[in-house]
Amino acid sequence: MTTFLIRGARIVDGDPTDLIIRDGVIAETGPNLTGGPGAEVIDADGLVALPGLVDLHTHLREPGREDAETVESGSRAAALGGYTAVCAMANTSPVADTAGVVEQVWRLGRTAGLVDVQPIGAVTVGLGGEQLAELGAMADSAAQVRIFSDDGHCVADPRLMRRALEYVRAFDGVIAQHAEEPRLTDGAQMHEGITSARLGLPGWPAVAEEAIIARDVLLAEHVGARLHVCHVSTAGSVEILRWAKARGIAVTAEVTPHHLLLTDTRADGYDPVFKVNPPLRTGADVDALQAALVDGVIDVVATDHAPHAVQDKECEWPYARPGMLGLETALSVVWLAVGHRLGWDGVAERLSRAPARIAGLTEHGHDPAPGRAATFTLVDPAARWTVDPAGLASRSRNTPYAGLDLPVRVVATFLRGEPTVVDGKAVR
Amino acid sequence: MTPPLKLKHLLSAGDLNRDEATLVLDTATEMAATAGREVKKLPTLRGRTVVNLFYEDSTRTRISFEAAAKRLSADVINFSAKGSSVSKGESLKDTALTLQAMGADAVVIRHSASGAPHRLAHWIDGTVINAGDGTHEHPTQALLDAYTIRSRHGRIEGLKVAIVGDVLHSRVARSNVALLHTLGAHVTLVAPPTLLPVGAVAWPVDLGFDLDAVLPTADVVMMLRVQRERMTDSFFPSEREYARRYGLDADRVRSLPSHAIVMHPGPMNRGMEIAPEVADSARSTIVEQVANGVSVRMAVLYLMLGGSR
Numbered sequence: 024m025t026t027f028l029i030r031g032a033r034i035v036d037g038d039p040t041d042l043i044i045r046d047g048v049i050a051e052t053g054p055n056l057t058g059g060p061g062a063e064v065i066d067a068d069g070l071v072a073l074p075g076l077v078d079l080h081t082h083l084r085e086p087g088r089e090d091a092e093t094v095e096s097g098s099r100a101a102a103l104g105g106y107t108a109v110c111a112m113a114n115t116s117p118v119a120d121t122a123g124v125v126e127q128v129w130r131l132g133r134t135a136g137l138v139d140v141q142p143i144g145a146v147t148v149g150l151g152g153e154q155l156a157e158l159g160a161m162a163d164s165a166a167q168v169r170i171f172s173d174d175g176h177c178v179a180d181p182r183l184m185r186r187a188l189e190y191v192r193a194f195d196g197v198i199a200q201h202a203e204e205p206r207l208t209d210g211a212q213m214h215e216g217i218t219s220a221r222l223g224l225p226g227w228p229a230v231a232e233e234a235i236i237a238r239d240v241l242l243a244e245h246v247g248a249r250l251h252v253c254h255v256s257t258a259g260s261v262e263i264l265r266w267a268k269a270r271g272i273a274v275t276a277e278v279t280p281h282h283l284l285l286t287d288t289r290a291d292g293y294d295p296v297f298k299v300n301p302p303l304r305t306g307a308d309v310d311a312l313q314a315a316l317v318d319g320v321i322d323v324v325a326t327d328h329a330p331h332a333v334q335d336k337e338c339e340w341p342y343a344r345p346g347m348l349g350l351e352t353a354l355s356v357v358w359l360a361v362g363h364r365l366g367w368d369g370v371a372e373r374l375s376r377a378p379a380r381i382a383g384l385t386e387h388g389h390d391p392a393p394g395r396a397a398t399f400t401l402v403d404p405a406a407r408w409t410v411d412p413a414g415l416a417s418r419s420r421n422t423p424y425a426g427l428d429l430p431v432r433v434v435a436t437f438l439r440g441e442p443t444v445v446d447g448k449a450v451r
Numbered sequence: 452m453t454p455p456l457k458l459k460h461l462l463s464a465g466d467l468n469r470d471e472a473t474l475v476l477d478t479a480t481e482m483a484a485t486a487g488r489e490v491k492k493l494p495t496l497r498g499r500t501v502v503n504l505f506y507e508d509s510t511r512t513r514i515s516f517e518a519a520a521k522r523l524s525a526d527v528i529n530f531s532a533k534g535s536s537v538s539k540g541e542s543l544k545d546t547a548l549t550l551q552a553m554g555a556d557a558v559v560i561r562h563s564a565s566g567a568p569h570r571l572a573h574w575i576d577g578t579v580i581n582a583g584d585g586t587h588e589h590p591t592q593a594l595l596d597a598y599t600i601r602s603r604h605g606r607i608e609g610l611k612v613a614i615v616g617d618v619l620h621s622r623v624a625r626s627n628v629a630l631l632h633t634l635g636a637h638v639t640l641v642a643p644p645t646l647l648p649v650g651a652v653a654w655p656v657d658l659g660f661d662l663d664a665v666l667p668t669a670d671v672v673m674m675l676r677v678q679r680e681r682m683t684d685s686f687f688p689s690e691r692e693y694a695r696r697y698g699l700d701a702d703r704v705r706s707l708p709s710h711a712i713v714m715h716p717g718p719m720n721r722g723m724e725i726a727p728e729v730a731d732s733a734r735s736t737i738v739e740q741v742a743n744g745v746s747v748r749m750a751v752l753y754l755m756l757g758g759s760r
Contacts (some may be wrong), residue, residue: 206697212565220650223565223587223625293566294573339542339564341585 026439028058032067032401034391035074037366042072044397047440051393067401070434073371075107075398077378077387079199079277080174080253080325082346083109083140085131086124087116092330092418099451100328100350100416102137102443105400105433108379108387108426109328109350111137113145114175120145120156122164127231129166137443137451141382144168146187146198148174154186162194168371169383172199174253175300177235178269179205184239188248197275197381200239203301207231212341214287214302222290224340227302229257230360236260237393240267240274251381252276254327256301258311265320275381277325278312280356281347281423285309289423293338295343295362296421301328302345317364323378326353330419348422351415354402355429362430386439397440406432416449456754460572460579463679464590464626469633476598478750479743485522486746495757496525502555504546504571505582506562510719511741512582512592516559519748525756528555543567547574557756560584578755586620592716593626595747597634599736600671602743603712606636613665615641615697616675617686617722619648623716624675628654639665643697645686646677662697666706673714674699674724690723700726704734712736 027044034040034052041056042049058064078101084092094111101109111128119128125142132140144161148154150173157425161168171191178184178200187198199305208231213219215226236252236441243250255261255276268275281299286306289297297303315321329346336343357370365373371390379388391399410427412420443450455478456471467475485493501520505513513529520527532549534699543562550558557578560568565585572579583589601607612631618624618640631638638656640647647658659665666672677693687693694700699713707713713734721727730737 139455215649217653220648221625222633222651223585223622225586226649293569334542339541339562339570341564341566 026058026062027065028056028062029067029072029401032070032072034072035371039068042391044437044440045369047397049391049393049395049397050310052391065435067223069405070401070403071367072391073367073400073402074375074388074390075400075436075438076105076374077382077384077394078106078109078326078328078350079170079251079323079378079382080215080327081109081111081350082114082327082329083111083128083347085115086127088332090418091332093134094128095137096416096418097328097330097350098135098137098140099131099449102196102436103416103449104350104352105354105402105436106138106350107398107400107436107438108141109385110141110143110170110256110382112151112174115145118145118149119143120148120150121202122157123162125166125168126164127162138438139384139387140363142166142168142385143170143172143199144276146171146173146178147183152176152179155190158187158191158196159194162196166182169194169196170199170251171196172201172253174199174201177201177203177205181238184247185242188243189246190248192248195383197249197251199253199276200235202232202235202239204231204234207234213290213298214304216287216305218290220286222293224290229259229304232257232301233259236263240272243274244270244272249273254279254282254301254325255312255321256282256304256308258308261311261315261320264315270318274391275322276320277323278316278321279327280324280349280353280360282312283309283316283324284356285362285423292342293340295338295340296347298340298343298345299347300345313361313364317361317369322359322373323381324353324373325378326350328365330417332419336421346421348415348417348419351417352410352422352424352429354433355408355431356424358431359429399437400433401435403432403434404430408432452757454757458755460568461590461751462568462572462579462581463588464593464630466590467630467633472594472630472633473595475594475747475750475754476601478754479598481741482749482753483746487528488750490583491522492524493522495753496520496523499525500528500554500755501525501752502528502530502550502558504530504550504558504560506567507583508733509561509583511700512561515744516748518745521753522745525752525754534625543570544574545617547571551575551577564565567650572729580751580755583622585622587622588626589622590626590630591744591748591751592623593630594751595740596627596673596714596716598743598747599714599740600712602739603736604670604672607631610636610670611639611668612636612671612673613639613641613669614673614675615662615699617646617677617681618642618651618675619646620678620683621675628656632656641665641697643687646681654746662703666703666709669707669711671712671714672699672707676716676718676720676723679720679723684734694723698724699729701728704729704732714740716740
């Protein structure tokens, strides 16, 4: 295993320091270190070392839609985005609702070896919302599943949601809810408001999300369970979460980079690259989500990286699949949206430490320090880059940021002492 | 020469400013005059190809565009989704590339998906004319309605227009709101609250739930088609209740000013949103609207395609 001497990086927002990476761990930090013979030197002057980013919400599409993404291509996109762990959503084909499928995804992740791929298990059989999947079997499998989600679908039946919240307490699991009351979003295409009225597209009202979050925090309180809320998108949801947290309910929440930056007016022109679920909301919602991420009512940024094949986006808006790429742009978009308010410590908290805690990924989410696993990313805060869809590592091209000039570039990523990205390029 | 109207596509009634909309209406008047001639055909678009790309059945609109293009001597290709490659699952993009390869100068598209004409315009070089997209817009319907209003009232500026019915699902309503606002009319939308879009509060119109309150001062009442299926989706309790609260019957017509006209884009549900005796009365412009449709579409095609090349 190569020894690395990293010169002059700031660890989060500390003073510049050298780091020696040896045998997979950070051996030493401090000024003027020498790496010894054979050590590879990385000049990190001006760079920031962050704990490796952790994504609670990634769609890797394998098994089933390998034309859109594979575990390997998604892992590469993640590493390039500064991630060292991603939680793979269960809505594959077949659905990740058995120990067999979650172990398959987990092994594919190990084989790719670019990030730790932590499978999320489905809550219900086939995401059907009717019968609990074998949650315990997935928890006991090699994949050691702790997060369960029917993402893409809401666990809408309140009784089933209650049982799921209760049941996973036995193995410290958490239900990650896709909050969408389906009876209020039948046929919905975009946020219901002024833009949807003008464009003549059926609306997805904010209340469809808020009503489920309100119900679920009360259920979590009642049964003493943990709840995680996926991709919070409205100002009203933020207020409900604020109330629930003040009440001591064990709820955590995530927001996506795109909901921190983009609004529903992007639907003008009907380009389905801007179609996503939950939909892009209003400027007032974006403001509330940014503030909630800064003040901690929202705990983490999760990408909801959702690759789609070209033909599923190059079509009429109502026929397009919802979702956007996110892994390779997340850090830059977050910095663009709220970087000056979060600072690097806030970024480390929201994109690494907090998601690692929620997912129970104990090897991840630690600031680089002697004795810790060398699992971190080096970013250049001064660099700028322009998003070129064809230049992304994902198999798909559905980024909403094409042509956008973004701050912050990932220079290198290390997973347990092995570089996965060097000079901004994936090692394989 | 460039076309008289400097507009690449007609996707929304909002694409037209006041001068452009007025030019269309003035040109339609000239086109209508030619309809009385022995030889109705004008040579203006000879050698140009207009494709009618219809993904939804709409005999009325398709025939209207077809007649308009033929009177201008264009070659017309009717491309119906039924019995074509579309029913075999060909994508809109591939259809667009096909039409592009065939050298279509203009594509008139009717589609059940809002925004389909915008996507089409993204993929082809020719002019795209929206002939109705989902629940979004139907700009030439709004132009023919404006033309009809101007013919009857002599002006549009300052008129009070009530648009009544299923605004939520109506492309006719959206286009009329945009165009009538551009032309200076005062529009009031009247519907049960369930059939008004939540976001309509931002439109340049008044919103009302009480039909009887707006009729005494209306210069124009435009009734929208209400699909009976809306009832099963709980937008309103029953056809009978809808007709009672929002249908235009003879009693209600008596409360209109004597000069007021009654419009309907068709096809009508007689006895639902409009009573038969109202539809067939002298105030009704429903048949005129159809005739005016050809003149207005001739004007649009002429102004957007004529003179170029």
